[in-house]
Amino acid sequence: MGLRQADAVNPEREEKTREAAVRTEQEQVSRVYARLDAERAKAEAALREGPAAGGGAAFQARVESAIATDEAGRRLAQLGGVEHALCFGRIDHRADADGPGDTFYIGRIGLRDEDHEPILIDWRATAARPFYTATPGAPGTLARRRHLHLRHREVVRLDDEVFDLEGLDESERGDIVGEAALLATLRRRRTGRMSDVVATIQEEQDQVIRSGLQGVLVVQGGPGTGKTVAALHRAAYLLYTHRDVLERRGVLVVGPNATFLRYIEQVLPGLGETDVALATVGELYPGLKATATETPAVTVIKGGRRMAGLVEAAVLDRQRAPAGGLRIEVEGLTLVVDAEQCEQIRDRARGMRLPHNVQRRRFVHDMLEALAVNRAEQYERIMDEPLEEIAKSGGLPDWLQELIDEAEDEPLLDETDLRLAKEALWQDPDVQEALNALWPELTPQQLLTELYASPETLARLGAQVGISDCALLHRRPRSPWTIPDVPLLDEAAELLGRDDSADKARQRAAEAARAEEERYAQEVIEAVGTTNLLSARDVTSAGELADRHHDDGPYRTTAQRAMADREWAYGHVIVDEAQELSEMAWRTVMRRVPTRSMTVVGDIAQTGSAAGASSWGQMLDHYVPGRWREQRLLVNYRTPAAIMRVAADVLAAVAPDQTPPEPVRDDGPPPAALALPVGELPSLVGSELSLITGGEGIGGAFKEGRLAVIASAARHNAVLAALPDAAAGATPEALDSSVVVLTCEEAKGLEFDSVIVVDPSGILAESPKGGQDLYVAMTRATRRLTIVHANDLPPLLSALE
Numbered sequence: 087m088g089l090r091q092a093d094a095v096n097p098e099r100e101e102k103t104r105e106a107a108v109r110t111e112q113e114q115v116s117r118v119y120a121r122l123d124a125e126r127a128k129a130e131a132a133l134r135e136g137p138a139a140g141g142g143a144a145f146q147a148r149v150e151s152a153i154a155t156d157e158a159g160r161r162l163a164q165l166g167g168v169e170h171a172l173c174f175g176r177i178d179h180r181a182d183a184d185g186p187g188d189t190f191y192i193g194r195i196g197l198r199d200e201d202h203e204p205i206l207i208d209w210r211a212t213a214a215r216p217f218y219t220a221t222p223g224a225p226g227t228l229a230r231r232r233h234l235h236l237r238h239r240e241v242v243r244l245d246d247e248v249f250d251l252e253g254l255d256e257s258e259r260g261d262i263v264g265e266a267a268l269l270a271t272l273r274r275r276r277t278g279r280m281s282d283v284v285a286t287i288q289e290e291q292d293q294v295i296r297s298g299l300q301g302v303l304v305v306q307g308g309p310g311t312g313k314t315v316a317a318l319h320r321a322a323y324l325l326y327t328h329r330d331v332l333e334r335r336g337v338l339v340v341g342p343n344a345t346f347l348r349y350i351e352q353v354l355p356g357l358g359e360t361d362v363a364l365a366t367v368g369e370l371y372p373g374l375k376a377t378a379t380e381t382p383a384v385t386v387i388k389g390g391r392r393m394a395g396l397v398e399a400a401v402l403d404r405q406r407a408p409a410g411g412l413r414i415e416v417e418g419l420t421l422v423v424d425a426e427q428c429e430q431i432r433d434r435a436r437g438m439r440l441p442h443n444v445q446r447r448r449f450v451h452d453m454l455e456a457l458a459v460n461r462a463e464q465y466e467r468i469m470d471e472p473l474e475e476i477a478k479s480g481g482l483p484d485w486l487q488e489l490i491d492e493a494e495d496e497p498l499l500d501e502t503d504l505r506l507a508k509e510a511l512w513q514d515p516d517v518q519e520a521l522n523a524l525w526p527e528l529t530p531q532q533l534l535t536e537l538y539a540s541p542e543t544l545a546r547l548g549a550q551v552g553i554s555d556c557a558l559l560h561r562r563p564r565s566p567w568t569i570p571d572v573p574l575l576d577e578a579a580e581l582l583g584r585d586d587s588a589d590k591a592r593q594r595a596a597e598a599a600r601a602e603e604e605r606y607a608q609e610v611i612e613a614v615g616t617t618n619l620l621s622a623r624d625v626t627s628a629g630e631l632a633d634r635h636h637d638d639g640p641y642r643t644t645a646q647r648a649m650a651d652r653e654w655a656y657g658h659v660i661v662d663e664a665q666e667l668s669e670m671a672w673r674t675v676m677r678r679v680p681t682r683s684m685t686v687v688g689d690i691a692q693t694g695s696a697a698g699a700s701s702w703g704q705m706l707d708h709y710v711p712g713r714w715r716e717q718r719l720l721v722n723y724r725t726p727a728a729i730m731r732v733a734a735d736v737l738a739a740v741a742p743d744q745t746p747p748e749p750v751r752d753d754g755p756p757p758a759a760l761a762l763p764v765g766e767l768p769s770l771v772g773s774e775l776s777l778i779t780g781g782e783g784i785g786g787a788f789k790e791g792r793l794a795v796i797a798s799a800a801r802h803n804a805v806l807a808a809l810p811d812a813a814a815g816a817t818p819e820a821l822d823s824s825v826v827v828l829t830c831e832e833a834k835g836l837e838f839d840s841v842i843v844v845d846p847s848g849i850l851a852e853s854p855k856g857g858q859d860l861y862v863a864m865t866r867a868t869r870r871l872t873i874v875h876a877n878d879l880p881p882l883l884s885a886l887e
């Protein structure tokens with residue numbers, strides 16, 4: 087770990103030097119906060135001024151002032167997020183022949199003083215890197231690394247790691263103080279929200295964080311290895327380093343459920359990044375927030391790649407050429423398009439290789455034309471009949487016979503006639519109904535609803551694509567959309583597309599106006615240059631500027647715009663708990679990031695979903711064959727060694743090829759097993775709670791100290807009934823309660839000071855992949871673990887007997 091405690095020399099002397107060091111650091115910290123306040127005041131003043139009113143000739147001035155206001159708002163949000171522990175570190179480089187080494191203060195953001203001299207270095211800057219990478223074995227040019235612990239704005243403690251005593255100034259040799267910052271951080275009570283670890287990032291995590299933007303990086307690691315926290319720091323780092331690309335295209339973090347997203351939502355703002363999109367798979371289809379789940383059997387079917395074939399077959403099934411041809415009564419005539427022609431028209435439309443709703447225009451167009459021609463032919467026959475009678479009796483003069491012969495060689499309808507005839511036919515409701523039945527305009531929701539509602543279609547199309555138990559997908563219309571439905575809706579949206587001809591016409595009209603705005607915006611960039619509020623990195627182009635300020639409602643952040651647009655291409659996507667994603671979910675995620683710049687975070691040993699991954703290659707080789715890189719995190723920062731020893735037995739039984747991570751903590755009591763009826767849970771919960779929070783009762787919302795009861799599905803309701811005051815389920819509010827009852831699935835990614843696992847045998851029996859769920863449940867604990875069973879402790883927990 088590279089942590090070294092300073093030797094205690096003389097307690098009294100050490101106390102004095104400690105106090106002096108704290109005083110010195112306090113001066114620096116106060117300067118940094120004063121600077122933060124000044125920056126805030128400046129942003130607030132800009133915000134108060136607000137955008138100038140007016141129009142017409144004042145447009146340039148309005149754009150300029152609106153930009154300043156937007157930027158001030160963003161800056162204020164950024165400055166607001168970094169108040170806590172703004173400055174957390176200091177590095178001292180070794181003195182050398184040229185004089186004393188440089189000293190840098192490291193913080194959440196970079197700040198400069200009035201003379202533009204840096205007084206705080208952004209943790210992501212290259213100059214800050216030694217703070218994270220120096221070890222006693224490889225200190226580089228560092229003489230010392232110091233952690234500053236603040237309470238509000240006050241320096242309360244310093245932790246030093248001295249790499250080179252000789253390299254420090256004479257005056258500083260004495261003030262070595264402290265305790266290892268990492269372990270102190272790890273021992274703190276949980277608050278229901280993940281904190282950033284910017285002050286204590288470890289070297290293996292630093293490599294993940296600073297790995298290049300391009301390509302797919304897989305971060306594989308056991309429970310508590312800091313995969314999530316490292317991935318979030320990586321998002322902040324990439325935004326800092328590739329601001330120009332990523333601020334425009336956006337960064338998306340995909341997490342397993344809404345509770346988890348709430349759990350991590352403070353991390354990025356705390357690192358000065360407020361514009362990152364967070365979504366579950368159930369939210370990747372704009373306009374929908376699917377939370378319902380499916381049975382394991384249906385989850386497997388809906389998550390499998392064959393579903394892509396089924397959705398495609400369902401679309402093709404809605405493009406019909408009737409076996410007997412098309413016959414419609416229109417104004418007393420029976421118009422006919424024969425079977426062969428119907429088939430040709432359908433195949434011609436399909437041949438366009440465009441989405442269904444776009445091809446439909448061609449299909450309708452060609453069908454109307456066929457009907458119009460058929461009608462003209464019928465009219466002609468009617469008109470010609472009397473003349474033919476006369477002709478047969480030899481009663482037509484030669485000039486008239488010649489005219490008739492010439493007309494026969496000409497097309498029945500010229501271009502204008504044809505257009506008018508088609509328009510007239512399209513006005514006929516029967517024609518519309520008939521053509522809509524053959525090739526309907528469809529939304530993804532309609533397509534899937536109608537597919538699920540028809541056992542016959544499911545059976546027929548299921549047989550076509552090799553899904554034998556497709557009947558399980560049958561369900562009534564208006565059933566709620568489930569999480570596994572979302573990738574299918576997305577798949578359908580790809581195949582159906584939208585007939586956007588009306589939008590395009592509007593767009594063309596708007597383009598002229600926008601060109602004018604861009605011209606103004608370009609002038610603004612040239613005129614304003616790089617002031618404090620409008621820097622070159624914040625505004626990447628005149629196009630973006632015009633986007634932000636055209637008159638379409640209030641300004642939306644990149645994340646907001648991206649989340650509302652199914653076809654948005656993100657600059658980088660981070661997928662957490664990625665082992666849970668099904669093959670179909672991967673297809674959806676990959677569509678959001680055509681450049682394949684991704685961070686995939688997870689643990690194959692924790693796969694709980696029946697449709698989830700059993701190897702990274704299984705999911706990724708399809709998209710980036712041989713082109714993804716893997717980085718492993720091996721140290722467990724969450725769960726103490728005594729708990730990990732028992733969890734490791736579970737892992738060895740359910741996933742013998744996986745190695746549990748090495749715990750860094752060796753504190754806390756060993757885990758316990760209790761044969762206890764569920765009815766007695768309240769007293770156990772009460773005593774555990776008092777141990778982790780210092781007393782009070784269930785139902786309170788302590789600021790610190792969290793307990794989870796993680797139960798099998800079979801015992802879940804009984805546990806809820808026994809603990810009526812506890813929060814229940816994966817609701818975002820559950821994180822604010824000191825006691826929460828969860829299923830294993832809901833507990834994924836979270837952590838608690840004390841965990842009570844109820845009914846381990848049930849959990850093992852229910853776990854679709856084996857016993858991974860039990861391993862997940864046990865490794866949520868940061869301090870205490872109790873296993874509650876009904877005289878049936880499974881053999882793989884025998885160490886607890």
Ligand SMILES: Nc1ncnc2c1ncn2[C@@H]1O[C@H](COP(=O)(O)OP(=O)(O)OP(=O)(O)O)[C@@H](O)[C@H]1O
Nearest residue numbers: 283286287288309310311312313314315723724835
């Ligand atoms: N460098 C670090 N400094 C301080 N705390 C850390 C560090 N790395 C990880 N932690 C803490 O360890 C705990 C586990 O981290 P995290 O949730 O990111 O792990 P994980 O690998 O995603 O776990 P799981 O797979 O079980 O969800 C968190 O409380 C996190 O803050």
